[in-house]
Amino acid sequence: LQASAQANRVDENAPGSAALGYKHDATKVDTKKFPAYAAGKNCANCMLYQGKPTDPWANCAALGGKQVAAKGWCMAWAKKA
Ligand code: SF4
Numbered sequence: 775l776q777a778s779a780q781a782n783r784v785d786e787n788a789p790g791s792a793a794l795g796y797k798h799d800a801t802k803v804d805t806k807k808f809p810a811y812a813a814g815k816n817c818a819n820c821m822l823y824q825g826k827p828t829d830p831w832a833n834c835a836a837l838g839g840k841q842v843a844a845k846g847w848c849m850a851w852a853k854k855a
Contacts, residue, residue, distance in 0.1 A: 783831065784840040791837055791848065800847035810849050818844035821854040 784791050786798060795808035803811045817834065818827045823842070825832025834842040836850040 782841050784834070784837045784842050794836065794848035794850055796837065796842065796846060796848035798843040798846045800845055803847055808849050810851070811847055815847055815851050816844065817842045817846045817848075817851075819854050820847075820851045822850060822852065823854070827854075 783798075784796060786792065786796055795803055795811070797803050800811065800816045801813075805811050817823045817832070818829075820834075822835050823832050823844070824834065825844075827844070830844050831841040832844070833839050834848075836848065842848075
């Protein structure tokens, strides 16, 4: 179960996620390439995060339904209403 949970996580280096600047740890985002990032923005407070804000990992519609980290970020971030 652990292994399949891992396998369902987004690969930071896959072309789709890399193009969006996705990082599991938002503080590692390349802010020169992705200036839209600002401290405090993360998957947990993004409207595309398909889990509860307290879930450490959840699916993300922008990244092919794969799991992203609550502490992650990508340039498709949009503030949760
Ligand atoms: Fe995280 Fe939102 Fe980007 Fe998905 S769209 S990876 S939830 S910041």
